[in-house]
Amino acid sequence: MMTENIIKTLPINLFFLLTLVPIVPIVSYDYHNHQRIIQVAFLISISLLVITFFFTNKKSIFKSSLNKKNCLFFLIFLFFGYFSSLLSMERSFSSLYTFHISLLIIAMCYISTINDKRSILFIIYALLITHTSLILICLLNIVFALSEKQPLNPYIIYSGFINIRFFNQVQVFILPFLVLLLKFKSIQRIVFIILYLNLLLIFIGQARGALLSFLILSMLALALKTTMKKQILTGLICLLISCISFYILDSLNQSGAEILRTSSSGRIDLWSNTLSNLTLEHLLIGTGPGVFEMSLGNSAPFSHPHNSLIEILNEWGGVALVSCIAVIFTTLKESITYLKKHKNDVLTESIFYSFTIGIIYSLFSGVHVMPVSQTLLFIMWGLLLGRVNLMHQTPIYINRYLKFLLISLFTIACFFYLQKALQIYNNIDPDKGYIYGPRFWSVGQRF
Template structure:
């Protein structure tokens, strides 16, 4: 078990390096699929480590850093996903997506046993280093854009991302850790510059949801009377300065960008149309995980509703939504109680804010859908749970039959997951341009 725990932190760090640093050559048609392939490999490795830890455990019980209530709720959630997939119009793809979410939940549980300070800081620093390298490349793109007297175009500045929101979805998880690092005087100026560049890039990408999420996080942290009050106020100053810098740079070569535009980019219409099309079936079982599709006018179809609550309700059903909301509420409640009782635990505090800002942004964007941000959400959740339930493990009885059964389940799940993922991947034909396809891969046909 100790060996497994030592492997997890480097494995998570390797995932960040391979998915975020654009200097690593793409191993697929585009950067999204490149990240998805690495995500699949990462989830399979983590699940293998989890199985190995379970089978090699010499004790008659197995430790898990979750309470019994949350374990039951997660189990019901996954069961309802499987049931919804079986009743879906696209059974094969829906089963793939259910398996995918199950592996993410398993990853969260596996990561939750990594609760020592050294391993957590190793993961956080690896994330910051990988993402900062990406930010610096974007800074070079800004300089080149200004030198060529061109407007600030996020599709050029955001290196390697076919959808600029994928970039913003990762950024929101980074911001709380940068605020945390402002506490260390030796690197304050460097961290402030990196925070400023992150916020400037959010303005350039016109990611209003990300800006709103950062502002909500800041206000929420101040209400909790956090020990990071000074750093959060500095972060808000950086926000104001980045806004001013954006308008100055944009005025040099006007590109027509307006961060304060009042349109909803189709979000509100998408939400209202999705809710209006709900039936009693959706409140019970849903239409099947991963199969959402809706067009607004002549635009390309949306493959997810850009709202995690509406998505779960539509695809997994109302009962599953209630289950996952209770688990999230329990995590938030436990976190707030912990922070009030451990005011100097800034590591847990920053992880909590990273998880909370990710959840907030999922109400406006596809944080819970895209490869890197989706994995980050569950990794932060696991790290947070590990800190909250440190040394408070649930002991699950195991015997030889339980080990054998679980090994068979894992092998079968791995086979089905890879078989379905490769099958859908083979439907990709980039020569035909955009083809409406699954949100799992960037393009292709689900069936």
């Protein structure tokens, strides 16, 4: 049992180590592609574990934490994704991206089988430790900026990130776990400092969506009469202290940053233009997953609309959107019901908040499309389902002929996935620069 848990958690912990520890990317020319390559390797490794399970399990029984209704919703979602891909102007790339999402869902189902408390804590601690190493590097950059009397420029402080929002998208998943660790008095001060640094960096990056997501989540937690009420209030106090600290540090260098600026950074125009271009056809199918591109005026093209609901409606179609909303709503409903019955299960509660804040932030940012945050969203989803449905797993029986067919098709699809991803990567010309908000690789070339 112990060996099985180590094998299950190893790909996840390696993913955190290789994508979050601030080392120089050695497999690509920037952090985004470095993280995407590691994500692809992570998904393939999970796929190999699933295939191995089917080969070695004579009974061919797979216990899923998804009930039949949610399985149906996911199948409908993927069916209309592939259907939209086939009718897309970029059929090959869109099919690649749809299969990429399929692998994430498979990984989520596999991760949902990890419901042992000790194994989950191991995953959470690995995430926190690796991310904290990145936070400490950023702290050094703050110290250097202040000593040199330079403005608190997030593009310098957020070491190595070509888009500072990638950094914030990972942070939001970390915050609920730091709030959870405030319960332990022996490490309370250290955790408070780490939480403070995370929130300070969010202010430095002027990530209003991340701040709003944290506030919404805190209000939700208090409304649910959580057992973590004291820790959440402490987190809000930490938020206030970090806000005051930011303005004090910012005033020392007189950079005049406005964290509470009133502009929408083009988000509202982007959403409005996307919605205005929708047709009746979008109620059934979309333009194809992964192919969104829109420019506002003379700006560089946006490769996603910075809103998960609008994106799914535009690219996957209305039926897929309804299915996606239904499965997320069911997950949240089941989680709240579980937490009301198990009020002392703070581990599941923190996973629930981590998943929820990721969903909230996806309404303002590209959480659902960037390599690390996208993977984190499905990891937290899987861990949450595993805990909530611990005693209600659905056995799925597969005979040996169907098993052979599924493994064959899946192997062929994985080969296509790797071949196409490598082909697009080899076509990238870094000398042409980056587009604003990359979708798969860091440059928006897909041909």
